[in-house]
Amino acid sequence: MKPDDQIALFCLDSGRDFASQVAAHLGVPLGEHEERDFEGGEHKIRPLETVRNRDVFVVQSLYGSDGMSINDKLVRLLFLLAGLRDNGAARITAVVPYLCYSRKDRRTKTHDPVTTRYIAQLFEAVNIDAMVTVDVHNRAAFENAFRCPTVHLSAREAFIDFLLPQLRDREITVASPDVGGIKRAELFRESLENRLERPVGNAFMEKHRSRGEVRGSAVVGNVRNRTVLILDDLVAGGGTMQRAAEAFREQGAEEAMAIATHGVFSPDAGDKLASPALSRVVLSNTVPPELPSSLLETRVALVDITATIADAITALHKGSDVTDLEN
Secondary structure, X not given: OOOOOOEEEEOOHHHHHHHHHHHHHHOOOEOOEEEEEOOOOOEEEEEOOOOEOOEEEEEOOOOOEOOEOHHHHHHHHHHHHHHHHHOOEOEEEEEEOOOOOOOOOOOOOOOOOXXXXXXXXXXXXXXXXXXXXXXXXXXXXXXXXOOOOEEEEOOHHHHHHHHHHHXXXXXXXXXEOOHHHHHHHHHHHHHHHHHHOOOOEEEEEOOEEEOOEEEOOOEEEOOOOOEEEEEEEEEOXXXXXXXXXXXXXXXXXXXXXXXXXXXXXXXXXXXXXXXXXXXXXXXXXXOOOOOOHHHHHHOEEEEOOHHHHHHHHHHHHHOOOOOOOOO
């Protein structure tokens, strides 16, 4: 693909490796910017090249790392987007592969916030033209929260491309670790079944969460003597995946693999993902996994989805239909 001077591609430093791969697919350089911190805790961010009348894309997942919280990175991203608009960008698209706060999409208790909607309002306040993300917790809630155009991408086909050689001769069941993820697992199961050209089973585990405590481990579906692919949008503490893998193995599963788009790990997640019930953990590279090196080297596989991001950027820039890219 030839470089296009009308495209400008930026990212914050924390997302540079991921964004550099996207830039390589597109054949465009990453835009330069400056960030400065001040003694009082404030900071500024500005582009170091012209964006006037250009189609600008900012690629940045929002996760805590490098001594900065999610909120720190969110504010920096919003300031960069607003600065690009002030400097004359013709169109601005926020490409946020991991979109923070997307799990809090409804009220579960009296006076609860609906943080997904507040995040959308913040992005709209800096006047973006479109939002692109990957595998949010609840796609309908994400699309309803934003008034600007949205593009929802999925890592599903990239995962299947990676897994297919390993699954050719196995009996497979795709499972959700809870009732809420059944639709996501079913879409994955249908795609995998089409690619394998033979039946793929389905299953789910009963799970209830209240005040941070998870209960329930009843299994629905046939898993005996099968390889079970446990699918979720993200892994944080790792407890849900561990419980599901143990439950499926107790019901006779031959093997249990965890598959999740976003690995946003808490400090003790490594201990849970090291469970002998899990044979492997497959993640996309939307978030660099912060796990013990021994686990990364032996149990964790990263699947690259930057080509999917680049395809979406190309389609949006050319004004092509993105429906075929959305999942």
